[in-house]
Amino acid sequence: MKSDLDAIFSALADPTRRAILTMLLEDDMAVTDVAEPFEISLAAISKHLSILTRAGLISQEKRGRVKWCRLEPEAMREASVWMQGFGQFDPVDLDHFERFLERELGG
């Protein structure tokens, strides 16, 4: 009995994958463009993307020879609700969020 939460939380546990999701907040991207800022191989990025896809956090669609990646934020809902059950955290404190983004990306 394996919960979706397993896949979602373990997908989110990797900083490269979180950074990819953050990039996809801006816009859909091709696999090659997703890989560009990272120093690891394209194959490694491809694996990360398939883990994110299995978790439902992104979707991928091939158009021509380019495969486009799109963020699927709804997939985070279940996990987000689970976490909120523990803390009654401030909903959507975007100031906080931006600071965390900076720490993640600029670190």
Add this chain to the structure above:
Amino acid sequence: MKSDLDAIFSALADPTRRAILTMLLEDDMAVTDVAEPFEISLAAISKHLSILTRAGLISQEKRGRVKWCRLEPEAMREASVWMQGFGQFDPVDLDHFERFLERELGG
């Protein structure tokens, strides 16, 4: 540059550990009592608890020969805020939460 989010999300990625956190919502518990409902060894539970402690999700305090475990829900705040930045999810929908709990525990 390893974020706290790494530790928190990967701690949450294991169903045994999520179940432990859920149990601790009720009340603080001794290690032996935490272990009781699971079919794995006490040593395995002890490892899970130290992972949760490293992530800051629980604290442990030894009183006598008994080590008490307490939920530290504030540790989830950073991760929760991070996730909410992606979705603007309903804050604290407790009905949802209880259904997810049932699915997790009763599964």
Add this chain to the structure above:
DNA sequence: CGGATCGTCAACCATGTGGTTGAACATGCG
């Protein structure tokens, strides 16, 4: 067609994780 670009696959390696068992340590109790 032929070459360049986009992306995945397969094999491999190092490391981490979740589990086990058995020994050890620490503390409370008769």
Add this chain to the structure above:
DNA sequence: CGCATGTTCAACCACATGGTTGACGATCCG
């Protein structure tokens, strides 16, 4: 003291993960 209880440690095992490289399939373009 001596034994039972509570918890961790150490060694080990099987398997997953994140990375590599090289070959490959697919698509566009000249």
